Amino acid sequence: MSDASATGEVLLRCKHVSVRRGDREVVRDVSVELRVGELVALLGPNGAGKSTLLDALGGVLAPAQGQIERHGRVAIALQAPDLARRSVLANVMLALAWWGVPRSERAVRAREALRAMGAEHLAQRPAGALSGGERRRVHLARALAVRPDILMLDEPFAGLDAETRANLLEDAVSALRSGTRATLVVVHDRAEAWALADRLFILIAGELVAAGPPRELLEHPPSTAVARFLGFDGSLQDAGEMLLTRPAHVTLDPAGPLSARVTRAVPLEDGVRLELELERGRLYTVAPLPAPRPGDTVRVRVLGGAQFPLPAADGVLASPPRAGARPQATVAPGLPHERSP
Amino acid sequence: MRLWWEELKVAVPLIFHGNPYLLSIIWFTVQVAVVATVVAAAIGLPIGLTIGLGRFRGRRVLQILANASLGLPPVLAGLFLFLLFVPQGPLGGYNLILSKKAVFIAQTLLALPYIVALTAAAVQGLPPGLLAQARALGAGRAQLYALAVREARIGVLAAVIAALGSALSEVGAIVIVGGNVYGFDQTLASAILFDANAARYAQAIAIGIVLIGLILILMGGLGVLQQRGGGIRLRFRSVT
Known part of the structure; x- marks a missing residue:
């Protein structure tokens, strides 16, 4: 799959790039473009080859095949937020020195970047005394301070607790957006991608399997593999069609057209995640408290979802949608399913 | 113990007597130790950093060689240099044998592995x-x-301390290449060997006490710097 959906000046273009780590081909035939002003998230499960692709796009690794054009300087913020044993401000100034920024400009630019990341109050603190979240902020500030044409961040929110990550994400959303730069962020959490990105690249097993705006991919996943990765965990089958659903598509409704049996109930903060067994498949939903218990029979309504032709008998789920048809969140013949409002 | 006591009673006054011979070998020892350490650091730091940070083929082999060189017997290094410096040797034309320069070179060579191997590590x-x-x-x-x-x-400071310790204490190589000539190219350590061989134990003990004092002063100073760790202000001008 290739990506060619956005508009604007192209700062990075790669065509049919494959990357090897030793004898293993980790990234296969990827073609993408990054344009000025856009913020793109590279999303994929662990081991998909995201960091390897990032290294290749950033020039750290040479591709085994294909071409990469870069128009401007690339800065990469690696996954490990290791800082030098000196103050926070000195760390950011050090990065500016590496980048080649004149000495006279470093302090001002370093403070500006720290302010953008909500870390100005840490300026004089020794790096060794920072918490995990603070280290991440300084690490991001270091990459922002150099003002690259193309900024690449490798899992900038990894290893943080939920609250710290949410706070950092909130600050990063505005700090990472720039009208003069293209930014590529590697994430493996979908929530981070939704919060940050104008466009998503989805990499699974080294292949770019989807590219496009997050909402569009969520509404029209191009394949069952992408749909599964995007959280379409429920499925209903009938008459050669398969409907994949996310929990949000499934609601408990006493007047619903489908009957289901609750097979599992997992308590969540704000309700219960239910596994529902139906005659023609299995669905998942999140129900408010008080929720039905395992063994109960409930009525269910499905609103939305993505429809695909039923996979071949060999059970391969990564088949593309029917030829000539885009997966639709509409009622399929034979499936008791309703158009989402 | 009686022998020790008798020799110490003679030795201690020798230290405070202002003996010109003793002063000259103290000065030469300090010169050799400092110059050998500084030169070894100047040569060894880039090599150690290249081995430690480099990403080239053969780096591991170099690391193993650097570590192995820590076990290099000083007398073997001395023999190697001797065969280089003798008039019939490859460097014979430079008149290095039995010279002070040979002592500097030998101690530098012996200090170098400490800088290289410990810096890389x-x-x-x-x-x-x-x-x-x-x-x-x-x-x-x-x-x-x-x-x-x-x-x-x-x-890195540990590497420098180890190199300085080697330059202060090693005798095997400098005795071979410098000849351990009385009052000329003797260090405190080689002078102890000289006096001990001549059965002048009191003088050997006196020199030994001075050597230990010198070691404590020089190594202690570096040790204090090392213990301060993060407090040391090593500033490097970045290349811009």
């Missing part, structure tokens, strides 16, 4: 993410090396 212990990040943000080799030395300063 020290920088290899740094968080890999920091150096990789420096590379990713465009740091040149000089900036990378400066960062590594600063971050691994405790380990």
Whole structure:
């Protein structure tokens, strides 16, 4: 799959790039473009080859095949937020020195970047005394301070607790957006991608399997593999069609057209995640408290979802949608399913 | 113990007598130790950093060789230099044999493995993410090396301390290449050997006490710097 959906000046273009780590081909035939002003998230499960692709796009690794054009300087913020044993401000100034920024400009630019990341109050603190979240902020500030044409961040929110990550994400959303730069962020959490990105690249097993705006991919996943990765965990089958659903598509409704049996109930903060067994498949939903218990029979309504032709008998789920048809969140013949409002 | 006591009673006054011979070998020892350590550091630090930080084929072999060279017997190094410096040797034309220069060269050669091997080990212990990040943000080799030395300063200072200790204490090589000529190219350590061989035990003990004092002063000073660790202000001008 290739990506060619956005508009604007192209700062990075790669065509049919494959990357090897030793004898293993980790990234296969990827073609993408990054344009000025856009913020793109590279999303994929662990081991998909995201960091390897990032290294290749950033020039750290040479591709085994294909071409990469870069128009401007690339800065990469690696996954490990290791800082030098000196103050926070000195760390950011050090990065500016590496980048080649004149000495006279470093302090001002370093403070500006720290302010953008909500870390100005840490300026004089020794790096060794920072918490995990603070280290991440300084690490991001270091990459922002150099003002690259193309900024690449490798899992900038990894290893943080939920609250710290949410706070950092909130600050990063505005700090990472720039009208003069293209930014590529590697994430493996979908929530981070939704919060940050104008466009998503989805990499699974080294292949770019989807590219496009997050909402569009969520509404029209191009394949069952992408749909599964995007959280379409429920499925209903009938008459050669398969409907994949996310929990949000499934609601408990006493007047619903489908009957289901609750097979599992997992308590969540704000309700219960239910596994529902139906005659023609299995669905998942999140129900408010008080929720039905395992063994109960409930009525269910499905609103939305993505429809695909039923996979071949060999059970391969990564088949593309029917030829000539885009997966639709509409009622399929034979499936008791309703158009989402 | 009686022998010890008798010799000590003679030795201690010798130290405070202002003996010109003793003063001359103290001065020469300090010169040799400092020059050998500084030259070994100037040569060995870049080599150690290259071995520790480099990503080239054969790096591991060099690391093994550097570590193995820590076990190099000083007399063997001395023999090697002797065969280089003798008039029939490859460097015979430089008149180095039985000279002070030969002593400086021998002690530098013996201090070098400590700097190379211990510096390489020290920088290899740094968080890999920091150096990789420096590379990713465009740091040149000089900036990378400066960062590594600063971050691994405790380990690098340990290398310098070990090199200085070697330069102060080793005798095997300098006796072979310098000849251990009385009052000319003797260090405190080689002078002890000289006096002990001549059965002048009181003088040997006196020199030994001075040597231990010198070791305590020089190594102690570096040790204090090392213990201060993060407090040391090693500043490197970044290459811009």
